[in-house]
Amino acid sequence: MSNPGTGTTNIADGSATVGIQTETVHGNVYVYQVPTGASPMERFEVGLRCLSGGMPGRARKHIGEAVIDGYVTSRSCFYLLLALLSGRTLQQVPKEDLAPLAFAQKALIGRIDDEWTHAIRVITRLLASLQERDVDFSVIEKQLSELKDDRRNEIVRHLEMFLHGPIQDTIWARALDMAKQDQCDRERLQRVWKFFQPEPIGPRVRPPRPPDTTIGSWMLSVTTTALTLAAVGHIGVHAWQHSWPAAALALLLVTAGSYACARGGVEWRFRVVRLRAKDNERQVVKQPVPEGFASRIGRQFADYFARYVPRNTDRAAWLTQTAGVRQVLRDEVVELYRESRINAKRVAWLIRYLVSDVKDRWQKGQLWEYRDRLRVPASMKARVALGAVALGAGMAWLTWGGLNIAPFSVVGAALIAAAAGRFAVDGWLRILLEHKRYAADQEEAERLLENRQAAFTRWRRKLSDKPDDREMAYWLDCDRKVLTEEAMQHYKLKPHDVIAHAFIEAPAAPYKRARVRNGPWRYSRYKLLVFLLTADGVRQMTIDLDFERATFHDRRRINYRYDAVAAVQAAEADDGHRTFELTLVNGHPITVEVTGPPPNPEAGVEEDARTVSQVTLDTAGLGNTLHILEGIAAEGKKWINHEREREQDRLADLTNTAHGMFG
Secondary structure (H helix, E strand, O other), X not given: OOOOOOOOEEOOOOOHHHHEEEEEEEOOOOOOOOOOOOOHHHHHHHHHHHHHOOOHHHHHHHHHHHHHOOOOOHHHHHHHHHHHHOOOOHHHOOHHHHHHHHHHHHHOOOOOOOHHHHXXXXXXXXXXXXXXXXXXXXXXXXXXXXOOHHHHHHHHHHOOOOOOOXXXXXXXXXXXXXXXXXXXXXXXXXXXXXXXXXXXXXXXXXXXXXXXXXXXXXXXXXXXXXXXXXXXXXXXHHHHHHOHHHHHHHHHHHHHHHHXXXXXXXXXXXXXXXXXXXXXXXXXXXXXXXXXXHHHHHHHHHHHHHHOOOOOOOHHHHHHHOHHHHHHHHHHHHHHHOOOOOOHHHXXXXXXXXXXXXXXXXXOOOOOHHHHHHOOOHHHHHXXXXXXXXXXXXXXXXXXXXXXXXXXXXXXXXXXXXHHHHHHHHHHHHHHHHXXXXXXXXXXXXXXXXXXXXXXXXXXXXXXXOOOHHHHHHHHHHHHHHHXXXXXXXXXXXXXHOOEEEEEEEEOOOEEEEEEOOOOOEEOEEEEEEEEEEOOEEEEEEEEEEOOOOEEEEEEEEEEOHHHEEEEEEEEOOXXXXXEEEEEOOOOEEEEEOOOOOOOHHHOOOOOHHHHHHHHHHHHOHHHHHHHHHHHHHHOOHHHHHHHHHHHHHHHHHHHHHHHHHO
8 A cells, every 4th residue: 555745735736716718607597496486396306307417415405395295206205215315325314314204104105006116115125235144136136127227227326325245246337337338428529518608699780870960961951952053043044045055055964964973973982981981990909908898808809810810821910910800890799798797708609700700701802802892983983073074064154154144143143053052062962971871881780680690590509409417417427437447447446345435526627617507517627536445445546537528637546544544624715615625644635626716796697606616515525525534534444334333223214214115
């Protein structure tokens, strides 16, 4: 047996807060929440989901209350018995927990046999075998085989902790076969990463700014237009008196020139203004990025732009030339989604889409396509120029004809037409440009929303088969069993050689974490600690689990005698953060941060940090581990015999109660 060296073993590997990559709370999932005014049957169903989710403590509470309140069936009693025994040793079953079973015993008298009563009898037989010396385990094996697969698998899963002796080999063989078979079942490797993805928030676009035109601008434009037409009409009347054919031709030139200038000139001006606006918004403006949501959005854009580099493109050149686009997109997302306590990861799908869209347009040479689209063609410039020439020539000809009849009034009318016409042109140009800008913005917004909605739908479809919390719990349970078997194989132990075993599941930085409402944290990476108690001492194995890939890494082993355990403690902070520490007599502490930091308020789900911590501890195995190791620290190797003696009284109570249900 090897002895550990001096020093500190910190299983947490640094700051747990720094190690969090993402944090998600699925606040719209209520599988573990008892609805207000729930019936006993509804409370039982919540407790049943807690049991399959690896939270036996909560399962005992809800199922026990349902039974006491009158929901007594053979099915509810079967799961109550499983909940009482799951995840702990017999010594950890207090007598008060047997009260619901005793109540059910009286209520079930005279009920007919079914699959649930058969399963309860098998559990009763397993419990009785712990008190007997000569047991025919083939009979128990036969009884297990006769159960339905689901019932048998549930018994094997939940009763492994407290069984010992030869029956362990049979039960463990079944449990291990099931764990190996189901460890990557139901497409775990393709689905498990989706559990850590937050519920995406829907697509949004900036609403187009309404046309900035006032009643005053409309009135001014109409008034100046009327003055201009009146003045030109006055000139035209006198020119007609002088020579109606010349006046008619001049008026035709004025009309045609005005139409050409108005139609082409407005479009020309619109393209110039819009091109300038598009270029200006892509100019990089050095400005401090505020902390909080905007900072997190900016980091996501920087990360995805650094990762989504187009083919055959230098990364530095790509980042430099798209800096303006990156800033525009970041500012848009911040403006659209900056809400109180919104998780920035909920818009990560949109950021990925926007960056990939920029990448695709870069590769197709379309990143600056608006410049080609808004470029003023030479033909348009020529039409406007010709229209201006025609308008000028027509007005000059018309004015010359009028001067021959009434020179003073025509000169005055010409001055009025020039001044009023200038105001009219400026006014109508501004009005028309605003309406064209609004129409273009509206069309662009509709196109952007359609594309973003399509990307959002694709992402939602991809997440549609996200595993539920109970699947996550079951896969983790399979991993733990596979690790326990690896530890026993390394130490050349059979299941019956292991007097007791315990485990701790802790997050391993860096990690992602997620949970459903009222559920425990699930992590993308774990530190799994397995403690195997044998006749010679404690065998401990620590391993890193990549939960998304179902692979083990960085195995560490340590052996120590029972009298080498000096102290065991679990420190709890005010926010519920728990740290486990095992100290050996040589001063060597083994420290594990079991729960990680408290929930981030940004998640938007109001839950007490201590409650979240407690339910996470329920699944992490800390309670049973403390019970075993604290007993060893206090009593040494004598704890084994003392524990067996203490179990016998509790076992007799439990067996009598369970046996009394169905005889």
